Amino acid sequence: MNRRMPATETVRMALSTLQSNRLRSLLTMVGIVIGNASVITLVGVGKGAQGLAEGQLNNLGANVLFVVPGNTNTRRQGVTRPKTLVLEDAEAIAAQVPSVTRVAPLINTNQVVQAGARSATGAVFGVTPDFLAVRKFEIAKGRFITDQEESSARAVAVLGSDLRTKLFPTGAAIGQQVRISNQSFRVVGVMAPKGAVFGSNQDENIYIPITTMVNRITGRDPIYGVSLNSISVEARDEKSTGAARFQITNLLRQRHSILRDDDFAVRSQKDALTIVGTITGGLTLMLAAIGGISLLVGGIGIMNIMLVSVSERTEEIGLRKALGARSSDVLQQFLVESLVLASLGGAVGTLVGLGAVSLVAALTPLPAAIGATTVVITVGLSGSIGLFFGVVPARRAAKLDPIVALRSL
Incomplete structure (x- = not known):
């Protein structure tokens, strides 16, 4: 009866495989790095614009009304x-x-x-x-x-x-x-x-x-x-x-x-804040969606590279299965590789994005406005994308017939 491979051994083998192909691993992460950096930067710019507008409106005074013609x-x-x-x-x-x-x-x-x-x-x-x-x-x-x-x-x-x-x-x-x-x-x-x-x-x-x-x-x-x-x-x-x-x-x-x-309107600071919040909130969501497209492209890049990796490691997979490895062990290893690539790329992209937001804040009136929640969500999203796009290559690797795979040896 085949025994399940320990999780620590699965992680060790996944990291070893990625380390043996450093250049390809780095190039695979580039898409996720760019995607994460784009999301962090664009959301930071959007929130900075919202903060700047709200700060300017607060200077008008909370008890001031504006009567305008219409x-x-x-x-x-x-x-x-x-x-x-x-x-x-x-x-x-x-x-x-x-x-x-x-x-x-x-x-x-x-x-x-x-x-x-x-x-x-x-x-x-x-x-x-x-x-x-x-x-x-x-x-x-x-x-x-x-x-x-x-x-x-x-x-x-x-x-x-x-x-x-x-x-x-x-x-x-x-x-x-x-x-x-x-x-x-x-x-x-x-x-x-x-x-x-x-x-x-x-x-x-x-x-x-x-x-x-x-x-x-x-x-x-x-x-x-x-x-x-x-x-x-x-x-x-x-x-x-x-x-x-x-x-x-x-x-x-x-x-x-x-x-x-x-034929006139009486407006308050709160009215203006509501309007500005709606506009800048929509702008921030739109910018985040644009950055998310880059993140999606990075996920597709991970899937493509992992599919190539499955083709290159057919003999290895067949040999492991012949020696008693379970399909679930192979599936987990490929999923861990995808998760590591996406998570590392997400972490690097987040650092790049935070640097870009700080640079924008230093060179423009926009304040730096990125919260810890946004960072955690973005890194978690990149890891999830890695898992999602790693499923297809992992399932293909797990379904390989060891006899067919060993014929190519």
Whole structure:
């Protein structure tokens, strides 16, 4: 009666066989290495993008709401809707919504900003003094726009840090003159670096009083008045955002004579986080699937090489069976060889992928974002692929008839 070969002996023989064919074993592992490295790198990039977006949104403030226009040129019930949000809407929110502490209306447009012989294109924002507190911006040098400057439409400006560097690379910016739309403005402050939000570099902006923006750059609509691009609203605290949204929505519906669809939207940080999470989560899954294709190709490579190995070792298999080896022993040995190739390739690929993620984090704003769970799953997946694609060669080896196999000796 044939005795079952000990598991340790099966592993020893599998490792010995792989070691005797080092070059072929290494080349077989290349596909798994590339596949694992691709999965780790692409998932890391996807999660890094998600972390970066969420970090930028967290900087907006958990108790900040954004009122933006939408469906702006519709007519319902014989009433013409405002072309956009207007300054009176912001004033009404500040005066009539009890759960709101600050309101910051905003007008923006892209303009060429000049300082002497230098020029740069930047986003010009017409704002009120409350903008700084509502949007959690900070001043690096000088000061921000004052209430007096806003009420009297003074020609003053505050530069973003990158825009300041472009216009005044060597000297101080405070007190200097810049020109916007052929209008001269005195620089009174420079913003602290803020980074990008929704792909827009906040450090290339320039801020002027909203009244100055209307009087000198955008003008006033004769029918609708001062049209706004958005209204930033600061609720009392994070718990008050729900009540603030409800009250703002009801107020604007009343002001715009809306009976059905709103011509505006009130959005919160959580809304943006949900949208970003959905998009980046889908992107991460797509990137992981692309990497998984490389891993699948590596598994097919293992199967091909193991099939070749079965053909080359026909005599060896026949001799072992003639000496009493069971079919299950042969099956286990080939499965162990496939598992070792895939697991080692997976481990090496994981190290390469982690290195690539760290390199991306060092060279780009994306943070390194690979958890231990992802690493364990990826290595386990590569081992599973080795077992899966090793079954066909192992079964073929196990089914060889020893008499037929020995005829080739």
